[in-house]
Amino acid sequence: MKKIEAIIKPFKLEEVKDALTELGVYGMTVSEVRGFGRQKGHKEAYRGTEYTIEFVPKTKIEVVVSDTLADKVVETIIKTAKTGSIGDGKIFVHDLKDVVRIRTGETGDRAL
């Protein structure tokens, strides 16, 4: 099993979710996060005082899938979340030891 974590632009969330659901991903966890990479921050001005906002708002998607689906998922996220400009985000793929469904106690792929 793999846990795939993707940091994407917030307005791309719906598109990515739809594409992943179509692929057969049954669940995901989404959080609003802030951070910076090469995009750095942006500037805001309030009554003439300028602030550099270093942490840019992003959306983090976490999905856990079977090994066979993992490459497909990564490919799909790249395809749907990409705008081609700086700040599109990153995808992190982790090996995952186990998953437990709390209601039934099922483990592994069957718990996904």
Place this chain on the structure above:
Amino acid sequence: MQARSGVKYAIGAVALVVMMSLVGPADAQVVSAPTAAPALKIDTGDTAWMLTSSALVLAMVMPGLALFYGGLVRGKNVLGTIMHSFIILCVVSLIWILWGYSLAFGPDRGGILGGLDWIGLNGVGGDPHPSYGPTIPHQVFMLFQLMFAAITPALVTGAFAERMRFSALLVFAILWSTLIYCPLAHWIWGGGWLAKLGALDFAGGAVVHISSGVSALACALILGRRQGYGTADLTPHNLPMTMLGTGLLWFGWFGFNAGSALGANALAGSAFLATNTAAAAAALSWMMAEWVQRGKPTVLGAASGAVAGLATVTPASGFVGPFSALLIGLVAGTVCYAAVVWKGRFGYDDSLDVVGIHGVGGVIGILATGLFASKLINSGGADGLFFGNPAQLGVQALTVGVSVVFAFVGTLILLKVIDWTVGLRVDAEEEQRGLDLSQHEERAYS
């Protein structure tokens, strides 16, 4: 960018020339005809309007100013900031009926202060007073003035936002209202020495805006900057809240200015028109100035401009016509914007820009009254420089000087005394946690 800025300047210049040419003729229409000695008889229309105006000014304090300031601070200080305006309204409501009204408007004692004759509203009842609205109950005039006394110290709170101890705020509200507001209101409105010299301040350019603006400067200097000033992110937490506050301030300001006509009459209509015109012009001119200088028209800039225009036209609103008000608004928006930008160079932390908006706006407004005032608009007023009476500008300049020095020095002394006794500022850890938790043990958002 360069070419677009050029176009903006050109549009501004053309508009200014057109306006200048309109000030004379259009503002020469007679709005209020000279009246004979007023008969003391209650008019129900006037009374209804003055009760309504008093409620409108209350809405400026709460929730208007509370939301305006509340949106501008960080989320951890929003309750504390709203509470400043709310509790000052409550404190001054009592001070005013106990002793404040008597000190400010009671029978004159040597031009300096009102006597104690009306303490506890003794003798302030349902019959009209000849100088304070001959067609409305004296008590209604007192109530209308109560709301002015309440909003003025509430305006000052923008200077010490996010770091004032709540107990110190209460003491400040009591002392400042009694020792700064009451004397100044007496000098200009209560038959005191500046009134006798002929100072014109229709609805409080000096009494309300200069006094709160320069007192705010004293507060910013004595309290010092907020932690993280210039380095940390101190950006407003909720600008839609600030926009709601702006709308309520504008709405309530019709009571403030048009209500200062003390009746439901043509002068009230004229002041209403001047008020609306200046607010709109200043919102646009602040926005344009910021657009030219920084490249973006900001929402907060437009809102700040509107409030600057409202503050600036306040002393003039009952003495000038609509095109004078338009010019006053255009100047207010640009000059107050410049003042707020320059604040950074002086390094004092007037957190919510009370000095740049109310102080500077008040000074421009009092001086502009000395330029644009016309007896054709208000026969009870005077002509300004542009209408053939240069002496009025001198009286207005004196009013500015006196108000600035008195409020600034007086507030410095008050703050020092409060600092030695109660302590003005929350400690460093309390400031980090925010006023909501440290002063009130509550959170705005959970």
